[in-house]
């Protein structure tokens with residue numbers, strides 16, 4: 001690990017600008033340089049967290065559970081540096097693209113499942129050192145609480161909370177407070193940071209299970 005980045009993630013120049021990068025096959029038309037592919041932090045909340053220097057606890061090589069994988073933009077980068085990467089997504093359409101992203105990645109396991117029902121994938125997912133969550137639906141704290149069962153006692157929850165998914169009209173600051181309060185029933189919150197301007201009305205949360 002260097003620069004607070006997990007092994008396998010580096011800052012490298014692309015098109016005259018330093019950007020995060022991982023080694024793997026391109027997925028979403030991102031610029032490449034040899035084996036390296038740029039990680040577009042404006043399209044990835046986890047990318048934004050790492051790029052801002054948030055202490056995510058990710059070291060590289062660890063098992064990860066990713067909730068809300070969509071078409072695989074971010075989770076493909078995770079699989080480039082992590083160990084076994086379980087990617088939960090409940091919408092069939094993006095899952096088709098996720099399967100394409102997984103094809104050249106033997107450690108990326110797409111699961112067409114609902115993250116609110118972890119029992120439906122508990123037979124597949126091993127204990128993990130990190131849960132990355134970006135589901136952008138109502139009840140984001142509840143999803144994190146239900147999936148806590150997979151997380152090692154000293155593991156990290158890396159959560160992107162989208163305020164508008166909880167309440168379109170409320171002040172985002174109030175929404176974040178409510179989500180954090182719910183989250184604290186099962187997690188200790190270690191750090192929070194608003195991801196403005198790359199991700200408006202999103203709060204990044206780093207948390208660890210309460211024991």
Ligand code: SAM
Nearest residue numbers: 068070073074089090091114115134135136137
């Ligand atoms: N994390 C993705 C990335 O950076 O590439 C983008 C995720 S997008 C903001 C949110 C995704 O979460 C959508 O694809 C949505 O279908 C999925 N999602 C929402 N609720 C879910 C649930 N309960 N179970 C599984 N996936 C869910």
